[in-house]
Amino acid sequence: MRRREKKDHAKAALSADRSSSIAVNSFVTRCVATGGLVVFAVASAGLSLALLGRPDLDAPSDGHVRLLEAKTDLNGHVVATLQNQELGLKILTLDRCIIGAQYLQEEFQDQAAFTGFALQEAVVFVNRSLRRVLQLGLGAASVPNFLRSRRIQVDVVEVSETVIDMAEKHFGFSSCRRGNTKACQQRFGRTVQGDGREFLFGRDRRYDLVISDVFVGSNPGHLHSLEVFQRIQQQWLWPSGVLMVNFVGFHSGHRSHISRKLARTLRHVFATTRCFRDEDPAEHLDAAANLVCLASDQAFHFNVPTTGDFSNPAPFSSVWVMKHFQQWQVLPAEDGNESIFQDSQNELLEMDSQAEIQAHFWSHAQTLIPSHVWTALGLLCCSESRKN
Structure with missing residues (x-):
């Protein structure tokens, strides 16, 4: 990322002062x-x-x-x-x-405020040409804005019209639905208000990357099933394309069965699946966290820079997360034929022990x-x- 040198000094001052961003x-x-x-x-x-x-x-x-x-x-x-x-x-x-x-x-503002979003943004270092991306779920548009700033066209599907309006008014997102829409869409991408599953099964278009980031208090099963992942693989991704799924859960112990089942479902569809936690797996072992899985039919790796901003980034900054996330791989492949998520089960991927x-x-x-x-x-x- 290109940043002015004074930004690092500003960060140091902010960290030494009150509660640092x-x-x-x-x-x-x-x-x-x-x-x-x-x-x-x-x-x-x-x-x-x-x-x-x-x-x-x-x-x-x-x-x-x-x-x-x-x-x-x-x-x-x-x-x-x-x-x-x-x-x-x-x-x-x-x-x-x-x-x-x-x-x-x-x-x-060119940095993610949450480590989970920084982990998602690290997808820019995957050994693929990312020209066109589809994102399901907008939020405050951290990831679409980041990708668009790198001249990647991002189409977005968001169920709430009000979320789209808020992201545009307060968080610098361009929905490209007003003004010179054609020129805007050619530069940034389209924005569609609607249910993500209905969108996926209603049409098709090829992308280099599909991002599913739809967690809002629960992991919605209607977008995390075998049938949905197969639809994305067969109708929405190029043969070398990558699906990235952000969900929330546990990475180890008996409470990790939902996370493992989701990773297993991805592996049932794609040849290669790798999952990462948004912090060191040895930290806060009993805590739920953002877990990001990347899946593709072709093997992939990440070319993360080691110089410039990446040589000695401030702890917990976006660059720091991008530099270290490959050390936080979780949910390895398992032996046996354990269950996967299917539409027929009609399951929500709720985190168990929610009250706890x-x-x-x-x-x-x-x-x-x-x-x-x-x-x-x-x-x-x-x-x-x-x-x-």
């Missing part, structure tokens, strides 16, 4: 991975979640957390953009789940958000799943 990268990601447990919201003594159902730019603030805009989408979900000045983040939420974030400081996970991360959440915010919101999170 870079330092919270991994920390906030782990909170989000619990099923969207953390929500950044403006709060006052009497604020209820229902009040977030309408735009309210003059809403009160607790000093460093401010609501910028909130709307209810056509599916009844509350989509909000919030700003945490202390952490230096702008955050996008759906109901009580964080679905994306961006650094407030302009010089940091939420309790585990509650202490972390309180260090990020003032107690009275949680009191005002009425706590926890995201029992609902959302199709994308």
Whole structure:
């Protein structure tokens, strides 16, 4: 990545000062991975979640957390953009789940705020020519914006019209649905509002890379089944194309059976599948995390730079994650004929022991958000799943 030299000095100063945007990268990601447990919201003594159902730019603030805009989408979900000045983040939420974030400081905005997104962005180093990409699930557009900045055309499918609007208004995303749409689409790609599965089975087009990033409190089974992966392989990817799936779960122990089953399903379809955790697997062994699997019918590897920004990156920065993620490979291939996910099972890939996970991360959440915010919101999170 091309960055000005002063950016590294700015990072060092920020890390040495208050809660660093870079330092919270991994920390906030782990909170989000619990099923969207953390929500950044403006709060006052009497604020209820229902009040977030309408735009309210003059809403009160607790000093460093401010609501910028909130709307209810056509599916009844509350989509909000919030700003945490202390952490230096702008955050996008759906109901009580964080679905994306961006650094407030302009010089940091080419970097992912969460390690999970940085891991996804590392796909630019795969030994493939990435000219055209399809992404299912938009969020705050961190990954599409990153890829587009490298002259990669990215088509996006997102189920919530309001999420698209928020990403465009607050996070620098171009939906290419207004103005000179043809020129915009030729440069950046198209944006389609609709259910991801319906989109996949309604048409076809070849891509170098398909990204499935649809976690919002649960891993939606209607987009993670054998039939869906086969459809992507046969109708959406070139023979050398890559499918990248981001999901949330455990990488080891008895609670990892859902993650292993998903990886097994990918291996049932593709010749090569590799899965990575968004942090060292030896760290926080009992915690759920973002797990990113890449699958292809042709073997692949990553050509990650070792010089320049990659020679000595700041810990937990995007570049640091990209430099180290290959050491965090998890979910190896298994022997035997264990089960895979199929449509006929009609399963949601819910993380088991959800209550246990939420309790585990509650202490972390309180260090990020003032107690009275949680009191005002009425706590926890995201029992609902959302199709994308």
